[in-house]
Amino acid sequence: MELLAGKRALILGVANDHSLAWAIAREFHQQGATLALTHAGEAFERRVRPLAAEIGVELVWPCDVLDDSQVAALSQNLSSVWPQVDVLVHAIAFAQREDLKQDFSHTSRQGFRLALEVSTYSFVQLAQAFSGLLAPGSSLLTLTYFGAEKVIPNYNVMGVAKAALEACVRYLAAELGPRGVRVNAVSAGPVRTLSAAGIAGFREMLRHHAERAPLRRNVTPEEVAKAALFLASDLASGITGEVLHVDAGYNIMGF
Numbered sequence: 001m002e003l004l005a006g007k008r009a010l011i012l013g014v015a016n017d018h019s020l021a022w023a024i025a026r027e028f029h030q031q032g033a034t035l036a037l038t039h040a041g042e043a044f045e046r047r048v049r050p051l052a053a054e055i056g057v058e059l060v061w062p063c064d065v066l067d068d069s070q071v072a073a074l075s076q077n078l079s080s081v082w083p084q085v086d087v088l089v090h091a092i093a094f095a096q097r098e099d100l101k102q103d104f105s106h107t108s109r110q111g112f113r114l115a116l117e118v119s120t121y122s123f124v125q126l127a128q129a130f131s132g133l134l135a136p137g138s139s140l141l142t143l144t145y146f147g148a149e150k151v152i153p154n155y156n157v158m159g160v161a162k163a164a165l166e167a168c169v170r171y172l173a174a175e176l177g178p179r180g181v182r183v184n185a186v187s188a189g190p191v192r193t194l195s196a197a198g199i200a201g202f203r204e205m206l207r208h209h210a211e212r213a214p215l216r217r218n219v220t221p222e223e224v225a226k227a228a229l230f231l232a233s234d235l236a237s238g239i240t241g242e243v244l245h246v247d248a249g250y251n252i253m254g255f
């Protein structure tokens with residue numbers, strides 16, 4: 001049985017074939033969803049289009065979330081071809097490289113604002129822009145990390161952005177719930193991707209997680225994607241406002 005047969009899913013955040021959004025796109029495609037993808041600029045369009053073609057996706061649009069007009073155009077374009085969006089996946093984050101290695105107290109106002117605008121506000125912005133396309137049974141999904149809950153060396157402003165993002169999940173879930181729209185997050189363990197490479201000491205983070213997690217390993221992009229599939233599907237019809245850890249159990253350990 002295909003878990004997303006007949007569903008339309010918009011996925012934001014495919015940068016390349018290592019992106020968690022790409023693993024989610026493949027999983028959703030295998031489970032029968034019709035997809036639309038976005039890219040954050042021309043340079044990335046060159047990478048995203050061939051990937052989209054691999055799974056037969058024709059709807060590929062630009063969407064830099066710092067540009068309100070691109071978000072508005074995306075929702076307009078999509079509404080011209082789809083009557084509704086059943087699943088919206090937000091897999092977007094950004095922080096300046098220097099803010100992911102220096103002391104947290106040195107974060108500049110501009111770096112702080114940029115990280116929270118791209119990584120956190122964009123989720124609210126998309127909920128707003130796509131409100132008219134969300135129907136009972138639709139769901140929104142975002143990706144977060146344990147650095148929202150506990151201090152992770154060098155994660156810094158991104159931890160603050162993810163803490164705010166998880167709060168946004170709850171506020172949006174409370175607001176949209178009466179319309180039958182669910183809002184959830186997957187808290188993924190560390191996975192080697194383009195964004196992750198920007199975090200100083202990421203290799204050490206991977207090693208530490210694998211050593212301490214109850215399953216004694218790191219998670220794969222496919223495992224993150226399967227959890228996203230579950231939350232997006234009707235199997236999770238009673239779940240909203242939830243942050244589901246997919247981290248080989250790392251978050252339960254105290255020492």
Ligand code: NAP
Pocket residue numbers: 012013014015016018019020021039040041044063064065066090091092093094118143144145187188189190191192193194195196
């Ligand atoms: P990724 O492949 O680099 O994906 C990050 C995406 O964010 C890219 O597609 C990037 O687009 C997009 N983005 C950045 N600025 C943007 C903007 N202004 N407008 C639109 N899109 C923008 O890395 P990833 O690890 O898969 O990240 C996906 C999500 O998973 C992020 O929220 C990340 O925090 C989260 N996550 C990752 C891990 C991990 O260990 N990898 C763990 C937990 C959670 P461009 O590259 O085209 O600019």
